[in-house]
Amino acid sequence: MMENKSTEKLLNRLNKIESESQLTKFINSSSPQENNYLLSEYILKICKAKGYNKSTIIQNSDIYRTYGYEILNGKKSPSRDKLLQICIGNGFTLDEANRTLTIAKLGILYAKYPRDSILIYAMNNNLSIIDINILLDQHNFKPLGES
Template sequence: MKDKTGELLKRLMTIRKKSDLKKYIESDALEESYKQVHEYLLKVCRDKGFDKSDIITNADIYRTYGYQILDGSKKPSRDKLLQICVGNKFTQEETNRALTIANWGILYPKDPRDSIIIYSLNNGLSLMDTNIVLHESGFKALGESQ
């Protein structure tokens, strides 16, 4: 069974030697951690029954750019990543994990725009419906240019 982050942190805090750190990094506990966001996106979407073409269509992103994101040659912006997550019916937890792997900030409940996205994820809103709520609230839609 995969260790929880807190348990891993406790183990890491007890390490005092570089050799033990190397063993920790190579351990099975970190085996399922994702180094790149495209790996995680593909895994979650495949578990939902989506192939690459579905992922790109659901997210309403340009085909070429979508494939570049999914093969790891391009790193998506935070908004583009949110667009992929909302469009492909990620949960809030899955979305925050994707944001963390990509080194973007997780959805922040005190941020009004993020609050709308959290609401959308938790209520299963489509990408289009999410963008309507964002627009009606005076915020930039996901996928909208500056």
């Protein structure tokens, strides 16, 4: 496993690959163990450490109960905004939220995007989902939960 390899080392190794079989071997050996977590498992792991059960996670997220359980049971893949609601509502750090977005293949929060900048600011300042939606609306962006 290449769990602690830096991105630069991985890129150097990738640049030396000359065949599809080598590429397949690289892909199969270069994924960190943490990437093997299913999205739902990662969310539950973070929330369990905070003392939250599934019901509390869903309540904190301000999402429909049935849909929330489907996400937490791994049956549904949430949109980026729904996933952010889960992260924000349950007090994830910015790093935890970005890791969650990465596992879901939904793209991390990116400071160059104005809407993402607002979300980063809000997370760093522990704003609630309601306060974040007010802030997004004030800047003419779609609130969380409208997707």
